[in-house]
Amino acid sequence: MEFLTARQKIVGTKIFDILSKMPKGGLLHIHLGATVRPDILLNLGLLYPAIHVRASAPITETTIKTTLPIFSALPKEEWTATCSLTDSSYKPDTWVPLQNARNNFSPALGGPEGFDRWVIDAMMINPSEAYGTHNTPDLIWKKFQSTFTVSEGMYGYIPLWTEYIRQFxxxxxxxxxxxxxxxxxxxxxxxxxADGRKNVSHRDCLAIFDRVVKEVKEDLTKQGRGDDFLGSRIIYSTLRLVAPEQLEHYLEDCLALAQEFPHLIAGFDLVGAEDSLKPLIHYAEPLLKFIERQKELGLYIPFMFHAGETLGDGSPADMNLYDAILLGTKRIGHGFSLYKHPRLMELCKEREICIEVCPISNEILRLCGSMPMHPLPALMNQGLHVALCSDDPSIFGNMGLSFDFFQVFVASEVNTLATLREFVWDSIRFSSLSDDEKSRAYGMLERQWSKFIQYILTTYGKVEYAH
Structure with a gap:
């Protein structure tokens, strides 16, 4: 079954119960703007009076399914007292305080709970969209991108974003x-x-990220759970729609941040729909210059490029695989079309390039119909290293990694716990952690894995141990 159709069945299975207890190691491919459940994000938004919402038309039974809620935190002098988005007198694109919009949502549309459903639906992809109305890559990407249009107005507000990171x-x-x-x-x-103005620098954002990492570590250590969280680093990313000269600006920004926060910058990537946006070759000059600038500054910021997230054969998106490897990428995000290129698979194996495979994302974004159609077994059978990842879980409903591990496990007659264990260990091996940090992580995983196996035996097994 397709994931979105099967999700409720999955959570009721014994296999999912087992996999939800499994230590997962590292999560190496996830977009920070899609990491917190929409209902939690909305509840966070309701805590801040600065956050307002608007719509391009009054919300009615006719417009509710086609009109997006747009959020923004406003400076105090721009706050409004507008009461409702559903009143017939509502003027399009007028800001309404979020609390007002929710509390005064028309009873005919479900009242406050109806408002919640409208907003949450706008931040997720549902089965009828993925498998019906938007069942081609181009169509589903339009819906996919619209979810960020809705959510970014809330998580892009620094006071909320701080708690958003913690929740992630x-x-x-x-x-x-x-x-x-x-x-x-x-x-x-x-x-x-916090004042509703765009005045927080990238440097300040990273300092906040750093602080929250430390706070979460400290809190878990006080609870006796210090081994549960090793930390987090970011992959500095910008959109593959910028001009090459703009990219130079972001690359220099990345270098500056890496000099101040060397423990936080894990790599660099360009993100966005590969089929419709610029290919890597378009940015060859600034990317090659970036490599030389690192040498000048004594830095190492590996490329971790999205490449091959496409059905194309010989298309620019498919060719990104060649250019990613030529540019020395350390990991490849998705690599869906990689199985069409035997020599590239050999190079990935020889150069130990890890493939960040996002099974559920690939299915929902219509690269395959269901997990048994996914090319992951072809990559594994060629001996490539793979880290299972969730990509954009708040949009797809695959929070954490248990769902992706489940889909991979049940789609094969040969996968075992040993297969899953290999994914887990590779997620640490191909992370940006230092050798010492990896050694600590492996030791932690060994202890956690032993407890996990004991849980399976105790809960589901019938093995009696001889003393």
């Missing part, structure tokens, strides 16, 4: 993920500060 770390830990390397998008020079 804690929810990851609860699913057995001990380390993360989220892709954090830098686009524009400032984000919205």
């Amino acid at each position: 770390f804690l929810s990851s830990v609860e699913d057995g993920i001990s380390y993360t390397e989220p892709r954090m998008i830098f686009f524009g020079d400032f984000v919205t500060g």
